Amino acid sequence: MTILFNLFLLLFVTFIVLFLFRVVLIKTGLIYVVKKKWRLVEDCFHVYQFFKVPRFSESMQRNKLHHKVWVYLNSLTSVEDSDFTNLFTGKKPNEIVLGLDPNQIIEDDFLGAKIFWINEDDNLVLKIRKADKRRILRPYLQHIHSVSDDLEDQKRDLKLYMNVVDSQKGRWRSVPFTHPSTLETMAMESDLKNKVKSDLENFLKAKQYYQRLGRVWKRSYLLYGPSGTGKSSFIAALANFLSYDVYDIDLSKVSDDSDLKLLLLQSTAKSVIVIEDLDRYLSEKPTGMSLSGILNFMDGILTSSCGEERVMVITMNGKDQVEQSILRPGRIDVHIHFPLCDFTAFKTLANNYLGLKDHKLFPQVEEIFQKGSSLSPAEIGELMMANRSSPSRALKSVINALQTEGDGRVGRSRKSLDEGGGGHAAKEFKKLYGLLRVKSSRKSQSFDLNDGQKEELDCVEFGAKDLVWDEAVVSRGLKLVQFALCALVSSVSGRLLLLSLCF
Numbered sequence: 265m266t267i268l269f270n271l272f273l274l275l276f277v278t279f280i281v282l283f284l285f286r287v288v289l290i291k292t293g294l295i296y297v298v299k300k301k302w303r304l305v306e307d308c309f310h311v312y313q314f315f316k317v318p319r320f321s322e323s324m325q326r327n328k329l330h331h332k333v334w335v336y337l338n339s340l341t342s343v344e345d346s347d348f349t350n351l352f353t354g355k356k357p358n359e360i361v362l363g364l365d366p367n368q369i370i371e372d373d374f375l376g377a378k379i380f381w382i383n384e385d386d387n388l389v390l391k392i393r394k395a396d397k398r399r400i401l402r403p404y405l406q407h408i409h410s411v412s413d414d415l416e417d418q419k420r421d422l423k424l425y426m427n428v429v430d431s432q433k434g435r436w437r438s439v440p441f442t443h444p445s446t447l448e449t450m451a452m453e454s455d456l457k458n459k460v461k462s463d464l465e466n467f468l469k470a471k472q473y474y475q476r477l478g479r480v481w482k483r484s485y486l487l488y489g490p491s492g493t494g495k496s497s498f499i500a501a502l503a504n505f506l507s508y509d510v511y512d513i514d515l516s517k518v519s520d521d522s523d524l525k526l527l528l529l530q531s532t533a534k535s536v537i538v539i540e541d542l543d544r545y546l547s548e549k550p551t552g553m554s555l556s557g558i559l560n561f562m563d564g565i566l567t568s569s570c571g572e573e574r575v576m577v578i579t580m581n582g583k584d585q586v587e588q589s590i591l592r593p594g595r596i597d598v599h600i601h602f603p604l605c606d607f608t609a610f611k612t613l614a615n616n617y618l619g620l621k622d623h624k625l626f627p628q629v630e631e632i633f634q635k636g637s638s639l640s641p642a643e644i645g646e647l648m649m650a651n652r653s654s655p656s657r658a659l660k661s662v663i664n665a666l667q668t669e670g671d672g673r674v675g676r677s678r679k680s681l682d683e684g685g686g687g688h689a690a691k692e693f694k695k696l697y698g699l700l701r702v703k704s705s706r707k708s709q710s711f712d713l714n715d716g717q718k719e720e721l722d723c724v725e726f727g728a729k730d731l732v733w734d735e736a737v738v739s740r741g742l743k744l745v746q747f748a749l750c751a752l753v754s755s756v757s758g759r760l761l762l763l764s765l766c767f
């Protein structure tokens with residue numbers, strides 16, 4: 265018994281001593297010295313192989329691999345943990361970046377193997393255990409490639425390209441794209457934002473899928489709605505979300521169809537191609553370009569040969585007046601409606617512009633919205649910005665504007681849906697039929713099983729407001745069907761009564 269007790273006591277004391285020893289090593293930093301010595305001991309038992317990645321090739325050209333490894337190494341957390349490293353200011357304000365010091369040694373882990381990098385003057389030297397080399401060297405280098413490409417994409421400065429008439433130096437001129445709009449700053453239904461995000465993420469992952477289908481790897485969005493509802497801001501938010509350059513096509517500067525093709529050919533992959541106000545342009549009966557030229561451009565036939573990955577965005581004030589072939593699925597994949605402001609959008613704007621999450625005037629604003637008054641987010645945003653020093657004054661001015669200028673705007677825009685010949689009942693049925701058609705076309709969407717992800721490729725209609733409107737139409741439609749059935753039953757029963765009276 266005593267032997268057992270002594271053994272237990274010994275074990276306990278050893279454990280405590282080891283624990284305290286570890287704490288002392290970590291607290292005093294001696295752990296690093298121990299680790300270094302341990303590495304020396306390890307080195308005696310392992311055979312290492314060295315690979316040099318020179319900065320310049322034999323013909324004194326820059327070695328791209330050196331740059332990639334450099335970008336990759338500077339992103340490792342082990343740079344921060346090493347004994348000595350350099351600090352530099354980054355491109356963004358207040359940004360500080362780490363940079364390797366000459367002769368600094370960086371440790372990395374990959375698939376369970378330890379890898380060392382030594383930063384010599386003009387070379388980066390990879391030190392790897394011979395036993396691990398065959399297993400991990402190739403996948404490790406591929407890993408460096410993809411990580412550094414991703415990092416470069418993230419920190420790439422975006423550009424805004426505009427087409428010019430003078431084609432001596434190419435058809436595009438660029439300026440830095442610094443629009444601050446993001447999907448977070450957009451006053452839109454959060455559900456809609458999430459749908460857009462996941463649609464874009466699925467698109468980015470679907471290169472192989474599009475290739476297998478023989479389709480150009482592009483996604484087309486139609487943004488439609490009244491002026492000042494955020495269509496252009498949304499394009500900027502898309503570009504920022506994707507980290508894509510923006511090519512803004514001014515159609516008035518395009519002479520003919522071949523000129524339009526040239527513009528597409530001279531654009532680069534990973535870009536958002538924008539045509540704003542296409543409905544207005546088409547309504548002005550353009551002379552130089554044909555409709556088929558525009559349709560081919562939208563299909564992006566030419567881009568399939570030279571790198572793809574493009575998102576096309578077309579904006580319109582309304583889509584009722586344009587040629588239906590422009591809007592067909594495949595040519596436009598996603599339709600997004602930009603409505604006038606509602607109370608939810610108003611709250612986002614109040615938070616963005618005034619820093620208000622809630623206010624005692626909010627219920628009054630909500631009531632006005634419920635009555636059908638509305639303004640565009642741009643109009644409300646301007647009022648808030650002008651009165652930003654006093655949130656109460658800002659809200660009062662919004663209430664005032666809604667009561668005077670915004671009165672009946674929603675009513676008017678809703679009424680415009682009903683324009684056109686035919687009686688009221690016929691129109692209601694038409695709407696109901698339209699709704700059923702939309703619903704059934706939604707059901708027939710096709711999906712991709714790519715990496716376990718389902719990719720949606722059919723034409724999709726996004727816009728929470730449309731859904732609200734659809735429900736109202738359903739209930740009105742159902743009431744109408746009820747009414748028609750009652751009328752039918754009463755007329756049949758009336759006739760039966762008449763018949764029975766005759767006999």
Ligand SMILES: Nc1ncnc2c1ncn2[C@@H]1O[C@H](COP(=O)(O)OP(=O)(O)OP(=O)(O)O)[C@@H](O)[C@H]1O
Pocket residue numbers: 449450451452490491492493494495496497498602640641642643645
């Ligand atoms: N939904 C919104 N969310 C946040 N800000 C918005 C929204 N809509 C408009 N704004 C603000 O209003 C201003 C005008 O918006 P924007 O230019 O994007 O509208 P638009 O729909 O493109 O108008 P137009 O059809 O006249 O070109 C921008 O400064 C933007 O910040």
Ligand SMILES: [Mg+2]
Pocket residue numbers: 495496497540
């Ligand atoms: Mg615009």
